[in-house]
Amino acid sequence: MNLLATLRERFRTALTALTDDEATVGELAEMVLPSQDAKFGDYQANCAMPLGKRLGKPPREIAQALIEQLDVAEFCEPPEIAGPGFINLRLRDEWLAAALAAAATDAERGGVAPVDAPRTYVLDYSSPNVAKPMHVGHIRSTVIGDALDKVLAFLGHRVISDNHIGDWGTQFGMIIYGYKHFVDQEAIKKSPVAELGRLYRYVNRLVDYHATKNTTIPALQEKIAKAQTAIDERRHATMPFDAKEAKKEEKKLRQAEGALADLHNELLGLRAKLAEVEGDAALAEAAAAHADVGKAVLAETAALHAGDATNRELWERFLPACLAEMQATYDRLNVTFDHALGESFYEDKLAGVVEDLKQKGLATESDGAQCVFLDGFDAPFIVQKQDGAFLYATTDLATIAYRMETWQPDAILYVVDHRQSFHFDQLFATARKWGYDDVELQHISFGTVLGEDGRPYKTRTGSAVGLAGLLDEAVERAYAIAEKSDVLTTDEERRTVAKRIGIGAIKYADLSHNRTSDYKFSYDKMLAMTGNTAAYMQYSYARVRGIFGKGDVDVAALRSGGARIELAEPAERALAVALVQFSEALHRVAADYRPNYLTDYLFDVASKYASFFENCPVLKAPNDEVRTSRLLLCDLTARTIARGLELLGIEVVDRM
RNA sequence: GCGCCCGUAGCUUAGCUGGAUAGAGCAGCGGACUUCUAAUCCGCAGGUCGGAGGUUCGAAUCCUCCCGGGCGUACCA
Missing domain, CATH: 3.30.1360.70 (Arginyl tRNA synthetase N-terminal domain)
Structure with a gap:
């Protein structure tokens, strides 16, 4: 209860x-x-x-x-x-004891009652782009979304998870262009995904090169010139007499100078990037030979969208391999979805969306684009570009319509990083005007994963850190922990344990932080055996299991034995109170969509258990009644931790 | 310019709808292993919650201003 x-x-x-x-x-x-x-x-x-x-x-x-x-x-x-x-x-201790005894016999739900009024949730999370390998940026959405999915479902709600995959955008145009011009037939036979990934990166680099050279740098130079002029003007302006105003002016000047320095640095960085391409003879030649690659890629994308037979065939051929690659990562994370209706699924519905918005007088033409102008927003919500192409705004609207018609949800939750909050504000405002005003639309936003330096977590060369490699390293480091164990006997067992500790560490580190804040990614911290980490939780669980093993305890008989729970020691009582609050922790998670409430709770349980473990001998309890009572507390602790971790998508181990 | 978010101990951070003495972990110091996993536990020290006003019986939390930082801001997602 x-x-x-x-x-x-x-x-x-x-x-x-x-x-x-x-x-x-x-x-x-x-x-x-x-x-x-x-x-x-x-x-x-x-x-x-x-x-x-x-x-x-x-x-x-x-x-x-x-x-x-x-x-x-x-x-x-x-x-x-x-x-x-x-x-x-x-x-009252008697009530506590009775509540725990009831929870002990309730193997299915551990005393957590399902909600009286179940709601239907559509949960939109992970949403990677095919073609690009998943990177560190996908961790939070995937892990938080999966945890919310499990918690809401456990509380008795109907939850539909839908992975809104990016399978229809420009990145596919890049692959198609790459395939047509640069494919290595041998390589694609041997390992299609690796080769497609290479093609994507290669074409992306060429596009980037030309865009940097022809657009970004000139624009930046213009910006620098403007900033310089503004600074000069400020310098020559007469200082206000008012001391406060003068200080303000000084500060603005300082800030402008700082911003100018940043722009100069940015320019240097961009030039270095150009030099890198130009210094590589083969790459430079390709860049010269494909001067219009940016436009060409858009043309390939447009052709795909227009139904071009060749591109369509390539898309259909490549997509399964890309999806399989993604699936491999989801398998490692043990994350599943009810649906994966990607952008392509909505392709034929987009024109209808714009048409309907126009008909209802919501969308109007402005500068050749179809725009929804919203009160309280400076910028319009653009649903169709000048060139007729649709945008993610259009797809997102079509997606809302589809979800509402298909599942009639009470809520649609988007687990997406905070930088897209403006988009979602506009999207939700438009959807409500469009008629979907009776559904909870929520952007479950989250902060950035930072490196030790406090900057967004990147590799030394500045590219995004691949998710697969991240998992590899965590598991590898966890293996070092498993190797130190005295209780693990076979290497197979050590590998299984390392996998669970490593993957668990990454997930738990993410979930235990307040989702709205940024956090610093640190293998050392997430794999620590002390503090609020998955490894500590897993260790707490394993210690309970250790007692059961040592005492040769028949857990099933223990649970059904109907024995009394006694709460004589303060440590026993403190643990009991914590255990009885599991349901409250889950409701808090559901109320605010914040999984860190659950990790905090589990850490509290584990801490109380540690104190109990120190102060209350179980197998050597003074008598059989106390021994049984404490065994029941151990069992409930273990089950609460295991269930809690399970709802966070983290596996436990019996020994470590 | 405008909008959103953030600033808590040396470091990493939690803090519910405003509640009693702001919690943890790391690092530091001091203890506890012939006793169920010491990969642990217990204790000590460390904070003008960025600053200043205000609202309130009560403010890290709400409001205003200031300082410092991040992100976003018409056709990328």
């Missing part, structure tokens, strides 16, 4: 006797929270202070009146009033 929700329910009833304002009652009942400090009990209600204010009575008096109305005797000791009017609740 969800104890917190139940307590709030009881407070709601009690509050109704004191005030008849329903909104107030609901708000005040929400002020029942788990206590931050054990000395204030297990839960606390903070509603007497604001209610006292509202009613013009002393809060302690209100608290007293509230307690008299409150019916929580089955869960709690008599409530206590403390400080200005806090109501402190301490759970």
Whole structure:
């Protein structure tokens, strides 16, 4: 059961006797929270202070009146009033023991009740581009999305995961162009994906070269000139008399100079990139021979979209190999999707979307493009370009329409990095105007994965770090941990353990950070045996299993034995309270779509277990009753950790 | 210019809808292995929560301004 929700329910009833304002009652009942400090009990209600204010009575008096109305005797000791009017609740040990005993026999759900009102969620996450290998940027979307998927589903919601793959864009034009001009037939027979990847990178480099040379650098130079002029003007302007204003001016000048220096650096970097291509004879020759590669790639893409037989055939031939490559990564991560309806799936629906928007008067022509102008936005939402091509805005709208018609979801969640928030603001605003105003549309945004230097995590050469290599390294480093183990006997076992620790480390590191903030990627930290890491969680689990092995415990018999749980020691009780709050942790995750609430909870359980482990001998307990009771606590701890990790997509190991 | 986000201990970070003395881990110092995995545990020290005002019984959390940083901003995704 969800104890917190139940307590709030009881407070709601009690509050109704004191005030008849329903909104107030609901708000005040929400002020029942788990206590931050054990000395204030297990839960606390903070509603007497604001209610006292509202009613013009002393809060302690209100608290007293509230307690008299409150019916929580089955869960709690008599409530206590403390400080200005806090109501402190301490759970009754008998209730705790009974709740845990019930959870112990509930193998399926571990005492977590499904929600009363299940919702339907469409979860959009991962969304890689085929043709480009998955890189570090895909970790967060994939891992957070997968965890939310599992948690929501476990709580009883209907969850439809849909991987919105980029399989129809310019990157395929690059591959097609590359295939037509540069393919190595031997290589593509031997390893199609590797060769397609090479072609993509090669063509991308050529396109990039010309774009840099013809567009980016001239534009940058112009920007530099403008910035220089602006600085000169500032320098020659008369300083304001007002000291504050003068300081402001100085600061602006400083900032402008800094920005100018950045631009110069950028220019140097771009020139170095050009020099690199020009210094490579073969590459330089290819670049010269394919001066129009940028336009040509767009033409290949346009031809594909227009139904050109050759390009279509190539697309159909290449796509399965690209998908298989992606699938290999998902297999390693143990991530699955219900659907993978990529951009191509919506191709034939895009014209209809624009037509409908036009007909409803939402889209209008501006500068030759079809735009939706939205209140509160400076820029319009462009759904069709001057040249007639559609954009991801169009695809995203078509996708919303399809999902609404197909699954009638209550919510569509997009697990996408924070830089796209503007796009989603526009997308959602447009969708609502378009008629989809009765669905929760949420951008589940997340921060950037940074390197040790605090800059976005890149390789030394500045390219994105490949996801496959990242997993390789984590597993390799985890193998060093497995090698140190005394309890692992075969190398096969060490490899399995290393795999679970390594993959788990990456996932857990990601999930344990607040998703909205950036975080620094560090193998050392994520693979540490202490602190809030997957390895520590897995170790905690393995230690419990170790006790069962050593004591030759029949777990099934233990669970069904109906034995009493006794909570005599403080460490036992603290662990028990933590265990009974599993359901609350999951609800918090679901409420804010934040998996780090679950990792925090699991770390709390593991910490409480460590203290229990130190203070309460299990196999050598003073008598059989205590031994059995503690074994039950161990079993529940192990199952809670295992279930929690499972919902985060992380596997446990019996020994490590 | 405008918009969004961030600033918490030396480092990496958590902090729920505003709650009581701001929590962790690393690093530092001091303890605990003939005892269920010491790959661990316990203790100590370390914070004017970027700064200044304000709202409130109560502010890291809400509002205003300032300082510092990131990201985005009409036809890429």
